[in-house]
Amino acid sequence: MSASDNDALNLFRTSLAASSPPLPTRSADASSASDIAPLTDASHLLFNTQSAADGAQHTALPLTTATRFVSQTNGALDLASIFWCWQNKDKSTGDYIAATQELNTARTSNGLSEVRNLVFAEKLDLINWLSGENDSEFIRSLDDNRQTRAQAHDAAKMASGDGDVVMQDARAEDDKLRDIYALERKTGDRNSILRGSKPTDFSHVRKYAEAFLGRSKASAPTPALITPAPAIRPAKPSSGRRPEPIILLSPSASSLLRLSNVKSFLMDGVYTPPTSTTSTTLNILHVNRVMPSIEPTRPLRFILVESPDNFKPDYWNRVVAVFTTGQAWQFKGYKWSQPAELFSHALGVYVGWRNELLPDTIKG
Numbered sequence: 001m002s003a004s005d006n007d008a009l010n011l012f013r014t015s016l017a018a019s020s021p022p023l024p025t026r027s028a029d030a031s032s033a034s035d036i037a038p039l040t041d042a043s044h045l046l047f048n049t050q051s052a053a054d055g056a057q058h059t060a061l062p063l064t065t066a067t068r069f070v071s072q073t074n075g076a077l078d079l080a081s082i083f084w085c086w087q088n089k090d091k092s093t094g095d096y097i098a099a100t101q102e103l104n105t106a107r108t109s110n111g112l113s114e115v116r117n118l119v120f121a122e123k124l125d126l127i128n129w130l131s132g133e134n135d136s137e138f139i140r141s142l143d144d145n146r147q148t149r150a151q152a153h154d155a156a157k158m159a160s161g162d163g164d165v166v167m168q169d170a171r172a173e174d175d176k177l178r179d180i181y182a183l184e185r186k187t188g189d190r191n192s193i194l195r196g197s198k199p200t201d202f203s204h205v206r207k208y209a210e211a212f213l214g215r216s217k218a219s220a221p222t223p224a225l226i227t228p229a230p231a232i233r234p235a236k237p238s239s240g241r242r243p244e245p246i247i248l249l250s251p252s253a254s255s256l257l258r259l260s261n262v263k264s265f266l267m268d269g270v271y272t273p274p275t276s277t278t279s280t281t282l283n284i285l286h287v288n289r290v291m292p293s294i295e296p297t298r299p300l301r302f303i304l305v306e307s308p309d310n311f312k313p314d315y316w317n318r319v320v321a322v323f324t325t326g327q328a329w330q331f332k333g334y335k336w337s338q339p340a341e342l343f344s345h346a347l348g349v350y351v352g353w354r355n356e357l358l359p360d361t362i363k364g
Helices: 008-017 079-087 092-107 122-128 146-160 170-182 191-192 203-213 262-268 277-280 314-319
Strands: 023-025 044-051 056-063 064-070 075-080 246-249 285-291 297-304 318-322 347-349
Touching: 008 044, 008 056, 008 079, 008 122, 044 064, 044 246, 044 297, 064 318, 146 314, 146 318, 191 347, 314 318
Parallel strands: 246 297, 246 318, 318 347
Antiparallel strands: 023 044, 044 056, 064 075, 285 297
């Protein structure tokens, strides 16, 4: 008789298919009908099978025999738990659990092992498999054991003639990988770390900034700004017309003068804190001012920009002043990137708060 024929689950399934369910007995040698006992007193399970080759066969297995059915909560079930589950296949889950508790009380009083009940999904899976309806995900194959894998390991080494061949236990390797993944530290990408998983409202920061900068509501309203132009356009050459001088402002967010507030400061002498929304939409501004020392009868037009990106080479000859915050990166795209050289060609202007310390980069 092969190993599969002696397997408890295969014997159980075969006997049910032959309409000869197994019988609980008090001993392994059930020679008389008096040996048949209820499960409360039984220690073995008798299988009566018959085949054309071997004829009638009587096989008794202890009820404590471990089977290939592996429960997620109880591990490998013994034969007693399998038989008890089949006997209660038509009972509801509540009745099945109550009957299991009552059975265990009787078996322990007789010095026998307890049976374990299955959850609904496992119970249904086992009953369907024993009935021959489908396969079971909880039943291991016959060769799924360590001894068989060890024998296969030795056979592979003998066949190859190489004693250095390593064949690891796949289940043990999976356990190691599971432990490694459990200790894995999950890292985020740039978006999840810098921006977070949900948008954050920073409107309260704006309120604190306004209070800190001391915005005055009583100040005169900011004059209307000229519609921004896409780039600086050179004046059309005409006889006797002076080229329009250019003033460069600092694009730094910490600069006190930006395109949004420099016009009122230069023309009216009124300072209002810059607004970021307006600064991002403007890229050029024009200011007209009378310069008596140059032309007392007609105002001179100045062009104010924050970036020289649209400059042509001859535009640098028209730069008359540069407003700076003392940050060296401001001059990176300039024709003269060194402050000493830059301010030898144009006037350097720093605007700061009264009693505020001057940056070291603009001293001297």
